[in-house]
Amino acid sequence: MRPCRAFRVAAACLCLLLVAACSSNSRNVRAVTTGEALPPPDTTNAAGAYEGASEYRLGASDxxxxxxxxxxxxxxxxxxxxxxxxxxxxxxxxxxxxxxxxxxxxxxxxxxxxxxxxxxxxxxxxxxFSSQRITLEGALKKPGIYPLTGRTTLLQAIAIAEGLDPLADLRGVVLFRQIDGQKLAAVYDMRELRSGRVEDPQLFGDDIIVVETSGSKTALRRFIETVPVLGFFWRPYY
Structure with a gap:
């Protein structure tokens, strides 16, 4: 086994052990490999759910x-x-x-x-546009609730919020999404996203993006430190 492959395998095993240590209910862990799209959110047929489509779908109040x-x-x-x-x-x-x-x-x-x-x-x-919105919170220049008017990725959403605050933690970008009735979260490193080494995920209505402040001591910070940024998308327990 090549050294780099051995490192990746060992890192993945370590990440699984850390997640299991955080919760006895480890079956809620959802792994997403590099290059694979994040699972889409729960959808309904009633009022403008995306259902995996890239174009904006009309909904109530539009x-x-x-x-x-x-x-x-x-x-x-x-x-x-x-x-x-x-x-x-x-x-x-x-x-x-x-x-x-x-x-x-x-x-x-x-x-x-x-x-x-x-x-x-x-x-x-x-x-x-009124029905499909995303929420951007935390260390951003212009946090708020923004409408989705078409295919939008995480990096594009951060640009819509006029970029990161100077005190933002580049490793502390967390995407929350409702999947299969559970609130799940993925941690991203902005440097990895910008370089293209990690897939820039497509966003969907009701997604929440939180950017942590560098040096903070919040529950979200403990969550970020517990889950290495290796592409895992899982249920937070903080």
């Missing part, structure tokens, strides 16, 4: 503008209701929640073509 070329009377600006529906002239209630913009355009085109219009051309534009 404000959308619908235009039918040449038929101004059908143009509408409407908000998706809590059931994921919109109501339009002629076609009535339409399920918009869970659909991408092209999918909704295709559906509306089909509806209007069924006995109402000949070769309709429907355009959908999202004016306000």
């Amino acid at each position: 404000l959308i503008e619908i235009s039918v070329f040449g038929v101004d009377e059908l143009n509408r600006t409407t908000r998706v209701n809590s059931n994921g529906q919109i109501s339009l002239p002629l076609v009535g209630a339409v399920i918009a929640g869970g659909k991408t913009v092209p999918e909704l355009e295709t559906e509306l085109t089909r509806r209007y073509a069924e006995g109402f219009l000949q070769d309709p051309q429907v355009t959908v534009f999202v004016k306000e």
Whole structure:
């Protein structure tokens, strides 16, 4: 066995032992190998769940503008209701929640073509994104809650928050996600992400990113120090 391979195997074994020591319920450990995507979050079909797609999916409270070329009377600006529906002239209630913009355009085109219009051309534009959001907390220049308007990675999200605070711990970037009914967490090192040695994970609605402050003594700090940054995605017990 080559020395570098032996080191990786030993490191992985050590990490498993550390995780097991933190909790007797070690079956909750979820390993993610380098180059493999993190598991997507729990999804529903009701109101704009991503379901693994890279494009933004409409959901409750999104404000959308619908235009039918040449038929101004059908143009509408409407908000998706809590059931994921919109109501339009002629076609009535339409399920918009869970659909991408092209999918909704295709559906509306089909509806209007069924006995109402000949070769309709429907355009959908999202004016306000409300349903898919991520939370960025901690040592960031501009922490807050931000909408997801398309495929967004962890590095891109940090850029949206205007980057890390000068006191940020580069090794202390934690991504929290709900998977299979459990709150799981992964620890990332910004230097590894920036260099491309670790996959920059895609984010999903309701993800929470916390950047720890260097030298802090919080429960999150103890969690970070317990789990080496080796690509593990697991349930925190702090």
